[in-house]
Amino acid sequence: MAGKDRALTLRFLAEPADVNFGGKVHGGAVMKWIDLAAYACAAGWSGKYCITVYAGGIRFVQPIHVGNIVEVNAKVIYTGTTSMHVALDVRAGDPKDSERHLTTHCIVIMVAVDDGGKPSEVPEWIPVDGEDIKLRDSALRLMDMRKRIGAEMEAHVKPAG
Numbered sequence: 001m002a003g004k005d006r007a008l009t010l011r012f013l014a015e016p017a018d019v020n021f022g023g024k025v026h027g028g029a030v031m032k033w034i035d036l037a038a039y040a041c042a043a044g045w046s047g048k049y050c051i052t053v054y055a056g057g058i059r060f061v062q063p064i065h066v067g068n069i070v071e072v073n074a075k076v077i078y079t080g081t082t083s084m085h086v087a088l089d090v091r092a093g094d095p096k097d098s099e100r101h102l103t104t105h106c107i108v109i110m111v112a113v114d115d116g117g118k119p120s121e122v123p124e125w126i127p128v129d130g131e132d133i134k135l136r137d138s139a140l141r142l143m144d145m146r147k148r149i150g151a152e153m154e155a156h157v158k159p160a161g
C-alpha cells in the first residue's frame with residue numbers, strides 16, 4: 001500500500017557473470033542492483049511506476065567477490081511533489097557467516113509517472129526520529145549543492161550538430 005513501506009532490502013548472491021577481468025564484481029553490475037533497489041523502493045512508497053532521474057555521490061568503498069551474499073538496502077529520505085530521494089547502501093560478505101561489510105553507497109532520485117509518462121504526485125514522507133530528520137536535512141543540502149553542480153555541468157552539455 002502506498003505511503004507505508006519506505007525501505008527495502010534486495011538480497012542475492014554475486015554470480016560469476018557479474019565479475020570483471022580482475023575477479024571482482026563489475027561497478028556496472030553494482031549500479032544496476034542499486035537502480036533496481038531504488039526502483040522497487042520508490043514504486044513501493046508511491047504505488048506508481050517510477051523512473052530514475054538522477055544518481056549521484058556513488059562511492060565504491062570495498063570490492064564484492066563472486067559468491068558473496070549481497071544486500072542492497074534502499075530507503076526514502078526525502079519526498080518532493082513527484083520525486084523520492086532514495087539513500088542506498090550495498091553490503092556484502094561470505095554467506096557462511098553473518099558478517100557484512102559496506103561496499104557501496106549513493107543517492108538516487110526517482111520520479112513517479114502516470115500512464116502518459118508525466119510526473120505524478122507521491123505520498124509525503126515525514127521524518128519522525130532524529131536520525132531520519134538528519135537524513136532529510138542532508139537530502140535538502142544535497143539538492144542545493146546539485147543546483148550548483150548542474151550549472152557547472154552545462155558547460156559539458158553541447159548541443160547536437
Ligand SMILES: CC(=O)SCCNC(=O)CCNC(=O)[C@H](O)C(C)(C)COP(=O)(O)OP(=O)(O)OC[C@H]1O[C@@H](n2cnc3c(N)ncnc32)[C@H](O)[C@@H]1OP(=O)(O)O
Nearest residue numbers: 050051052053054079080081082083084109111117118119
Ligand atoms: C525505468 C528507468 O529507470 S528509466 C532510466 C533512465 N531514466 C529516464 O529515462 C528518465 C528521463 N527523464 C525524464 O523522462 C524526465 O526528466 C522526467 C519525466 C523524469 C521528469 O520530467 P521533467 O520535465 O524534468 O519534470 P519536472 O521538471 O516536473 O520534474 C519532476 C521532478 O523531478 C525532479 N528532477 C528533475 N530533474 C532532476 C535532476 N536532474 N536532479 C534531481 N531531481 C530532478 C524535479 O525536482 C521534480 O521533483 P518534485 O516534483 O519532487 O519537485
